[in-house]
Amino acid sequence: MTMTRRARTTAALAALPLLALAACxxxxxxxxxxxxxxxxxxxxxxxxxxxxxxxxxxxxxSAAGGVLTPDGQxxxxxxxxxxxxxxxxxxxxxxxSDLAVEVASSVVGDPEADGGTIVVSPxxxxxxxxIMAAGSGGTTLSEIEDAIGxxxxxxxxxxxxxxxxxxxxxxxxEDIVLDPIPETGLVHMANQVVLADGVQPEQEWLxxxxxxxxxxAVSTGSVEEMQDVLDSWVDLNTGxxxxxxxxxxxxxxxxVVQDAVLVASAWLSSFAEDATTDDDFHLADGETVQVPTxxxxxxxxxxEVDGHRGVELDLxxxxxxxxxxxxxxxxxxxxxxxxxxxxxxQDSDAREAATVDLALPRVDVETEFGLAGALESSxxxxxxxxxxxxxxxxxxxxxAVDQALQQARLQISEEGVVAAxxxxxxxxxxxxxxxxxxxxLTVDRPFAVRIVDTxxxxxxxxxxIDDPRPDEDGAE
Numbered sequence: 001m002t003m004t005r006r007a008r009t010t011a012a013l014a015a016l017p018l019l020a021l022a023a024c025x026x027x028x029x030x031x032x033x034x035x036x037x038x039x040x041x042x043x044x045x046x047x048x049x050x051x052x053x054x055x056x057x058x059x060x061x062s063a064a065g066g067v068l069t070p071d072g073q074x075x076x077x078x079x080x081x082x083x084x085x086x087x088x089x090x091x092x093x094x095x096x097s098d099l100a101v102e103v104a105s106s107v108v109g110d111p112e113a114d115g116g117t118i119v120v121s122p123x124x125x126x127x128x129x130x131i132m133a134a135g136s137g138g139t140t141l142s143e144i145e146d147a148i149g150x151x152x153x154x155x156x157x158x159x160x161x162x163x164x165x166x167x168x169x170x171x172x173x174e175d176i177v178l179d180p181i182p183e184t185g186l187v188h189m190a191n192q193v194v195l196a197d198g199v200q201p202e203q204e205w206l207x208x209x210x211x212x213x214x215x216x217a218v219s220t221g222s223v224e225e226m227q228d229v230l231d232s233w234v235d236l237n238t239g240x241x242x243x244x245x246x247x248x249x250x251x252x253x254x255x256v257v258q259d260a261v262l263v264a265s266a267w268l269s270s271f272a273e274d275a276t277t278d279d280d281f282h283l284a285d286g287e288t289v290q291v292p293t294x295x296x297x298x299x300x301x302x303x304e305v306d307g308h309r310g311v312e313l314d315l316x317x318x319x320x321x322x323x324x325x326x327x328x329x330x331x332x333x334x335x336x337x338x339x340x341x342x343x344x345x346q347d348s349d350a351r352e353a354a355t356v357d358l359a360l361p362r363v364d365v366e367t368e369f370g371l372a373g374a375l376e377s378s379x380x381x382x383x384x385x386x387x388x389x390x391x392x393x394x395x396x397x398x399x400a401v402d403q404a405l406q407q408a409r410l411q412i413s414e415e416g417v418v419a420a421x422x423x424x425x426x427x428x429x430x431x432x433x434x435x436x437x438x439x440x441l442t443v444d445r446p447f448a449v450r451i452v453d454t455x456x457x458x459x460x461x462x463x464x465i466d467d468p469r470p471d472e473d474g475a476e
Contacts, residue, residue: 012189021369024359034279035085049455083456086161093457096122097344100462101337103374108333112372116284118407119367121261121421123460124431127191127280128259128423130155131215132383135205136394141380147378156212162458163189167226178264181416185265185317187453187460190237192216193255196326201255203392223249230256230424231447235406238262238420239455241409246368246424251402253426254394254463260423263451263460265315271296271360273414281361282445284331284466291468292362293444294414302439305342309441310334311356315451319460321417322450323360325443332448332464344450344457359442361468363412363449371404371425374395390427402428410463412449419461 083089098124126148133144133152141152148155169187176188181438191213195201197220197332209215230245237260247256271294289463300310307327312320322343326332335343342348372384382388382399390399408421451461 023376038086064092073076080158080164081161083161085163086154086158087454088150089158089161092126092149092158093459094341095147095357095459096126097340097377097459097462098337099126099147100459101335101340102378103369104462104464105333106374106377107369108466114462115335117365117367118369119365119410119419119421119461119463120369121406121419121423121461123189123458124259124261124421124423125371125406126155127159127189128257128425129214129260129380130159131191131193131209131257132390132393132425133266134208134212135202136383136389137390137391138382138389140389143380143382147375147380156208160212162208162453162456165251165456170357173236173239176262177420178239178241180201181266181413181418183266183316185315185319187265187317187319188237188239188262189260190214191257192218192233194226194233194258195219196226196252196254197221198392199254201393202395219310223252226253226256232257233258234260234422238422239264241411241418241420242366242407242422245407246407246422247403247426251426253402253428254399255427257425257427258422260464261460262420263319264416264418265317265319268314268316268388269298270416271414276362276414279361279442280444281468284446289469290465294362295358296360297355297357299353300356300358301351302352302356302441303343303348303351305339305348305350308339308343308345309439311358311441312454315417318453318455319417320452320454321412322452323441323443324448324450325441325445326448331444332466337450340450344452344459346454346457354439357440359444360412361465362414362444363410363463363465363468364470365463365465365468366407366409366471368405368407371406371423372401394427398429399427402426408461410449410461412468417451421461 041283043273077172098138100120103120103125104118107118129144129148130152133148134156136144166187169185171186171188173188173190192215195217206217217230222228230249232246235243239262275295276292278290280288281291282288302311303312310322310324312322314320324335324343326334342350384404386400387392388400403426406421406423409419411418446466449463449465450459452459
């Protein structure tokens, strides 16, 4: 049975200083129209679900309001549920994990790919796809639902419950501080829909994503204003790790869906900085380079599956970093979805407590990939075709996805882990196809990592690290 965050972190939190990390919930007119003030569970500051009514101009968000039932629910919307009561949770979590593996494999397998390093946030990707699914029909809808693990309503319920379970780790984006890395852990999730001037999407779609995910609708008056709104939102909600949107507003999108995930969490047991040394790292092409490598010998969870060996390193807030060194002669991309499932299972026989002499490189990588090619192997094709069914989102026909991508940044240091991702999907009126044993684990060749919520096994980030050095230090 899936455990809630509160149940599994009581003992750990007893040893930690408790800081208030709740999102700002002050009531006032300004808060009701602030696009940055949504909570991770989808609630607006007023406690009401936004109606989705789009402002007539400017860059403000949708107004809060709508018809409420006597128990405070938006008319026609189901009650939110706790994680343990979300009926589609297991199917969604499995699909989320599998999609991370499929997308990463597809991207690094692309002949035009620049090296074998890729960082994916399946949590952000599946949320963005669920937003699109809520406004889709026909083949477009069925393909997305197959990829995200079930019917849209069920997946949205699961995501809403998972986000609510993490809300004690959230802060208002204006208050995000990444240096130093938060000792209690931080998980910030946000999304919005940016509209071109005069565009009015289907109200039911806006109501659904506003209620389930807190997605705000923002109307803009010009291409320049849309670009500014897209860029500033990305920078704000990733703590500056990703400085601007990947969408080019000059292609005149009618709307853009944006979803962001930011994780920043200190180690429960940190690496000593004076133990870091410049060690050999063997690149996939056979070249050996020197990289700053952290060292620690201490008790931790040791994992071995089919020759793939790794550790799970505890982070604040009930999070963890899973580091996996593939079997000799294998690459990170060779770790299958089934093996990742066994690696992540808390009750797996592959796990044991051991003292591990660990050597782990510092990591600072940023990646970007297009969704159309990456999702093709997962069966999501029609969404990126010339005539997707977006009838639940926009009245009429003649709309298509023009741009779709995910940007990500991952940093692993002596302090802890910081990761950010933004998934963006732009819709236009004309389609343009987007191009206790003691073990020793020395991570000195390409490896794989995951950031997971250990209470629910929700995979927040999945990375294949071919070269851990910042881009300017790597090979051309």
